[in-house]
Amino acid sequence: MNGLVLAIDTATPAVTAGVVRRDASEVKVLGERVTLDARAHAEQLTPNVLGAMADAGVAMADLDAVVVGCGPGPFTGLRVGMATAAAYAHALDVPVYGVCSLDAIGIDTLGEALVVTDARRREVYWARYRDGVRVGGPEVSAPADVPAGALTVAGSPDHAALFDLPRLTPTYPTASGLVRVVGFSQPPEPLVPLYLRRPDAKPRSEQTR
Incomplete structure (x- = not known):
């Protein structure tokens, strides 16, 4: 298109x-x-x-x-x-x-790169890229639980700093x-949010249980 x-x-x-x-x-x-x-x-x-x-x-x-x-x-x-x-x-x-x-950040990376953003609760959203193409994730976890193997890191500056890796320029x-990163050759699919975990707020019925 x-x-x-x-x-x-x-x-x-x-x-x-x-x-x-x-x-x-x-x-x-x-x-x-x-x-x-x-x-x-x-x-x-x-x-x-x-x-x-x-x-x-x-x-x-x-x-x-x-x-x-x-x-x-x-x-x-x-x-x-x-x-x-x-x-x-x-x-x-x-x-x-x-x-x-994360793909919109990762597409501007080279080699084996990790992209991280703030997931709050002392966790990060992350995905792995090889020459700008996602090869792992997205996932959410504590920084210490992110699988090793990346050679560089990009994304949220404060959270990229948690990894002992050379920093890349892309941040947001x-x-x-x-x-x-859009595949315009294909018809668009319904929008689906990538929350990766349940919301903090719970229905009253669930709170009661």
């Missing part, structure tokens, strides 16, 4: 929105806004989308598709991005593609990374 793509990710503290032009030869970012604030997903996503659209000089009606990171990530932030992406796609009658947010999902 060629054309203009709106890319959104809220699976990490980075609230990312960008407009990307995709054709047979390249992926070009026309506008991108990123806010680093783990508590501002709901407040910042729409302003970032509108800002990216203005920077790109395009209108909503010009979009041909929407891409959204489906995690893994915390429940609240992840829902904000996925619900927003689905709403835009429905309103514009364009397809929406979900991707693993980018608009370019989100679009480049």
